[in-house]
Amino acid sequence: MNARLQRLRALLQEKELDALFVSQAENRRYLSGFVGTAGFLIVSSSKAILATDFRYTEQARMQAPDFEVIQVRGEPAEWLLQTAGDLGLKRVGFESPDLTFYTYHRLTEAIGRGANWQLVPTEKLVERLRSVKDPQELAALTSAAHLADRAFEHLQKTVRPGMQEREAAWEVERFLRESGSEFIPFELIVASGPNAALPHAHPSERRIAGGEPVIMDIGARVDGYCSDLSRTFCLGKQDETFRRVYDIVLGAQLTALATLKPGMTGEEADNLARTVIVQAGYGDNFGHGLGHGVGLAVHEEPRLGMNSKDVLSDNMVFTVEPGVYLPGWGGVRIEDMAVIEQGKVRPLTGSQKIYLD
Amino acid sequence: MNARLQRLRALLQEKELDALFVSQAENRRYLSGFVGTAGFLIVSSSKAILATDFRYTEQARMQAPDFEVIQVRGEPAEWLLQTAGDLGLKRVGFESPDLTFYTYHRLTEAIGRGANWQLVPTEKLVERLRSVKDPQELAALTSAAHLADRAFEHLQKTVRPGMQEREAAWEVERFLRESGSEFIPFELIVASGPNAALPHAHPSERRIAGGEPVIMDIGARVDGYCSDLSRTFCLGKQDETFRRVYDIVLGAQLTALATLKPGMTGEEADNLARTVIVQAGYGDNFGHGLGHGVGLAVHEEPRLGMNSKDVLSDNMVFTVEPGVYLPGWGGVRIEDMAVIEQGKVRPLTGSQKIYLD
16 A cells, blocks of 8 residues: 555656645545445645544544544545644645535635635546555456456356346346355446447347347456446347448457557557447447546556547556447447556456357 | 426526536436436526537437537546526526536636626535425435345344455345345444444454444336435344443434434534434544434435535435444444435335344
8 A cells, every 4th residue: 555655756746846735536446455334544745644433433544544534524524624724734635536526515615714725626536546556556456357257157057048138137236146246346247249338338138039139248246446338249149231231340450459559648549449340330329438448447547449538558557349330230349358467558458359140 | 307307497586596506416317317427407498408518418318308418538627617508597506515616717718708697606406406305206216225124134144243344245245136135335344342432434354253243234226217225234232331231222222213303403403313322421432423314325325514604305205324433342323314205304225123142
């Protein structure tokens, strides 16, 4: 944990901030080790404070030994002034993409009545630290990715035409949990036939039929770290559309995995796959980005997509997941999680991508 | 859905707002029926618009027939101006406890450059509508409560000394899911011995022993609606502390259930149970509030706790869950979900509360 605090402190100095007020949940866990669902951090050049309520103070003391735990009650406006005053802080950064307008407004009202300090909006300081993984994080992500692969293998053995989407999703979820996954990071997706045209469909009571596309999107969690894997398959004989669309999406995905390099922006990475799909005539049917970072959150920095200026670097972990969706027919998405290591992309998931005849 | 829109429109008129910009996830679902995880509503006196991205537009059109679905890309700052301009809106409310400072700031910057309208902070307009349930919502909540009861009964049959907390939690979760619960609303709690002193403990690998307190906190979900039930039990012979603390907490809970009335504030309701616990000498060990509303979110309005001015009324559904926590020993929490009907409190959960010898 201490190395993380040191890196944050260097960022604070660069931004001329006396401290950062951390409200974002995964940032709190990343910096402190505290896994509870309520609390705030105040990190200055010399102090690291974790403020939480009665329900969590004992747990916080056990899990966050580098932090001084203080018990607070009520909104930040009721106690942050005192804490900032005690520490002699003048410029305190806050996480503007997380803090609500309400909390910000209450805090500035309270400050207006008293203290001699100001709140300064910051964006994604800790998120940027989190986007580059350390060896311990990579080990957890690798385990989570491996679990997702095993779950997909389990599904391939058990799924049959006539099975409901939600039965298939539960079969996978039960396998994940009984194989050691923590609480899964998102509701698993099994989308069959026309439902596969909805990139984020809920598993329904629809029965999977032969010959239609089925998208399965799987996530496991190990030591708090998530995985994210999608495959598209077809029970029985694929139609021509399936073969054509599948090959385009697979071509786009393999192209991105083979040619993506550190130093590229998220937009450039996205373009590697998008060009293939656009040239094949399906540009309008690939409406989401190429991928996203994965870590303590299943969607985090970097973002690989149009307009993303995030720069890819060694030890970043992200998904590569092009998709083509055809309303009425269905869709194909192929998603792997990958890490950049010494300049090269290495997939962390390895489930089979060739559809069976 | 339409009745909900009408009630919201009456509130908008009262607040002199031309429209409400809805960003909060459960509010979006409540008003529109759309269950996707991204999107915004704009509700004016004559229009109801659902703005979402490529991934969800098809699903939104199916699930939200009362809304005009528009496909947008990027942040609200990139498209809300246009939409507000097209509708001729002047005063647009936003949900200040949900919208982030970042999004608010980007929007006001964009407005500064152009349009002739303003954003007005609002608090919990839709949340207040949601706190009073209609018959369809009560039916779903009743089913979810019943499932939680059945899951607790299942646990009583299967739990044994030597079982790990996480094994017990999984036994209950699997039962819930295989009995028809949707994705459960929170990570179930099984906290044994000293872990039971942490009100929100994660289930650990600790093995449950005889003679110690075990807190189980269970939630199911039916048609999107949550339940929340806690019981504390002891395998084998209870110690004196268990019997004393249990009886105090049960006394406090039964007192609150028997004497709570519509018209009371959340603070007055909390006091009904708190007084019992304070008088028994454990006031400092009951650090959380008495309860919270339950609906599409597992924690929602009304709040029953110190400083809560929320006024309880007919057809509100909330938990009644006093607890006493003794660091090192453990804790006792007894939680039921209840509805106020024609002036009286009726529990929706009914699991046994008398511990067995």
